[in-house]
Amino acid sequence: MGKKKKEIDDRFKKFGTVTFTSITKINDFIDKLEQGKVMGTRCKECGHVFFPPRADCYECLKSDMEWFEVTGKGKLVSYSKLEFAPVGFGDDLPYAIALLDYGDYKVFGRIADNVPENEIEVGMEMETVANTLPNGQLNYVFQKA
Amino acid sequence: MGKVGIIGVGQSAFVRGYPGSIRELAFEGFRECMLDAHITTKDIDASVICSAPEYDKQRSPAGVFAEYFGLTPQPTFYVESLCSSSSMGVRLAYSLVKSGLHDLVAVVGFQKMSEISSAESQERMGRGADIQWESPFGTMMPAYYAMYARAHMAKYGTTSDDLALIRVKAATYGQINEKAVYRKPVTFEMFSDPESPMSNPVASPLRVGDCCANADGSSCIIVASEEKAKTLCKKPVWILGLGAASTAVNMAGRELFTGLTVGEQAGEQAYKMAGVTPKDIDVAEVHDCFTIAEMMAYENLGFAKPGEGKDLIKSKETYKEGSIPVNVDGGLLSKGHPIGATGGSQIRTIVLQLRGEAGEMQVEDLEIGLVHNIGGVGLYGNVTILGR
Numbered sequence: 001m002g003k004k005k006k007e008i009d010d011r012f013k014k015f016g017t018v019t020f021t022s023i024t025k026i027n028d029f030i031d032k033l034e035q036g037k038v039m040g041t042r043c044k045e046c047g048h049v050f051f052p053p054r055a056d057c058y059e060c061l062k063s064d065m066e067w068f069e070v071t072g073k074g075k076l077v078s079y080s081k082l083e084f085a086p087v088g089f090g091d092d093l094p095y096a097i098a099l100l101d102y103g104d105y106k107v108f109g110r111i112a113d114n115v116p117e118n119e120i121e122v123g124m125e126m127e128t129v130a131n132t133l134p135n136g137q138l139n140y141v142f143q144k145a
Numbered sequence: 146m147g148k149v150g151i152i153g154v155g156q157s158a159f160v161r162g163y164p165g166s167i168r169e170l171a172f173e174g175f176r177e178c179m180l181d182a183h184i185t186t187k188d189i190d191a192s193v194i195c196s197a198p199e200y201d202k203q204r205s206p207a208g209v210f211a212e213y214f215g216l217t218p219q220p221t222f223y224v225e226s227l228c229s230s231s232s233m234g235v236r237l238a239y240s241l242v243k244s245g246l247h248d249l250v251a252v253v254g255f256q257k258m259s260e261i262s263s264a265e266s267q268e269r270m271g272r273g274a275d276i277q278w279e280s281p282f283g284t285m286m287p288a289y290y291a292m293y294a295r296a297h298m299a300k301y302g303t304t305s306d307d308l309a310l311i312r313v314k315a316a317t318y319g320q321i322n323e324k325a326v327y328r329k330p331v332t333f334e335m336f337s338d339p340e341s342p343m344s345n346p347v348a349s350p351l352r353v354g355d356c357c358a359n360a361d362g363s364s365c366i367i368v369a370s371e372e373k374a375k376t377l378c379k380k381p382v383w384i385l386g387l388g389a390a391s392t393a394v395n396m397a398g399r400e401l402f403t404g405l406t407v408g409e410q411a412g413e414q415a416y417k418m419a420g421v422t423p424k425d426i427d428v429a430e431v432h433d434c435f436t437i438a439e440m441m442a443y444e445n446l447g448f449a450k451p452g453e454g455k456d457l458i459k460s461k462e463t464y465k466e467g468s469i470p471v472n473v474d475g476g477l478l479s480k481g482h483p484i485g486a487t488g489g490s491q492i493r494t495i496v497l498q499l500r501g502e503a504g505e506m507q508v509e510d511l512e513i514g515l516v517h518n519i520g521g522v523g524l525y526g527n528v529t530i531l532g533r
């Protein structure tokens with residue numbers, strides 16, 4: 001009888017077209033994403049809001065976080081449409097990476113493929129939406145609000 | 146405490162596909178530097194080896210180089226801050242000398258980027274960003290800088306044509322720099338010519354012509370105590386000011402998208418330490434990994450007000466004959482950008498300028514020069530001010 005193999009929580013490997021890390025303390029992010037929710041974390045001790053979510057608060061050095069959902073509209077800070085891609089992302093081309101400003105926090109991600117480039121403008125309002133990629137992986141994208 | 150000087154500079158030619166190993170590549174910059182400094186390996190108290198490690202197959206190259214260069218048994222160690230690694234190495238060498246721990250320190254920067262494909266290299270460079278939260282979206286360096294370009298355009302009305310002018314300037318000097326990887330001219334018209342590769346989109350709004358040339362290369366700088374510098378060197382160049390800063394790796398953690406805070410902060414520190422202002426700078430090397438990066442550097446370093454960088458290039462003030470010559474060695478855009486070698490190469494250019502040894506690229510009447518070297522997408526920033 002061998003030792004029981006320790007189960008590894010590697011849920012984060014489902015994030016993005018290609019993932020580079022799989023083990024993190026905020027793996028529940030993936031479960032929420034599967035339920036269609038994009039979540040950040042808020043420190044229960046000092047109230048500091050974090051996106052992307054994190055397990056530890058540098059303000060008060062505590063690790064007691066609660067989840068909050070990214071809802072409502074953010075303003076498009078900037079974007080770029082890629083004509084070349086890193087290894088592993090070629091099938092996604094062309095795609096646009098972008099940053100939304102929600103005031104208390106910002107969200108980095110992709111603009112949804114169905115938003116034509118001529119309708120994208122810096123400063124426009126957009127929403128963050130959970131998304132399943134063609135290869136079954138999960139991410140989130142920005143839709144016109 | 147005495148001053149700290151630079152008594153030797155060297156670099157390899159920056160090339161595509163260097164036909165040798167990393168120790169042989171690094172030796173080229175080291176040899177030129179040693180011949181320039183007129184010293185022997187026994188004079189050197191320590192060596193600092195700088196590169197971005199994700200391109201290296203060799204783990205911990207410092208020991209390998211120390212042996213190959215004949216710098217054992219002196220201490221050697223490795224320093225990394227992505228594309229600003231060798232400026233950070235010089236910062237460390239300064240502190241080693243200033244503290245009195247060592248009198249002469251060799252700072253060797255290198256990168257052999259050609260062992261992997263361009264797409265692989267973009268993927269690895271992309272991993273200099275946040276691999277947990279950004280890289281899974283398919284990010285790469287040009288796209289990040291393109292986001293800064295887009296924000297700069299939206300706020301200040303900067304155009305792609307303004308950016309093209311920066312590349313045209315770089316190519317003007319790349320042609321006369323025998324160390325440059327890209328020695329061909331680039332004209333403004335190429336950016337609107339569909340037949341020219343310069344016009345091909347990479348990551349909107351940046352085109353091929355807006356991006357620096359990947360290259361293999363090495364650089365070396367010898368940092369010395371005041372006493373040693375005066376004894377060993379006829380024309381020592383002094384380190385007058387140093388600045389360094391960092392910021393959030395994830396774009397979501399940043400506040401400024403029309404400039405690089407690390408460039409501003411490192412610049413302010415270096416100006417303060419040197420007791421000079423932007424107006425006192427006679428020649429500068431800035432980190433032009435992309436045309437927009439040079440535009441932002443003009444503004445972050447105080448050569449132009451925010452949003453007015455475009456006027457500086459339109460009026461050719463950053464050409465050799467202008468009021469503030471910038472990157473008159475071709476810059477990263479044409480000279481090439483072998484990550485870990487770049488800071489040392491920039492410092493070499495300014496040292497040669499201050500000595501009056503820059504040949505065809507020489508700017509007249511110089512007292513003070515500045516080096517601005519950025520790591521990652523504005524993640525790390527180093528500014529070094531040098532004087533005669």
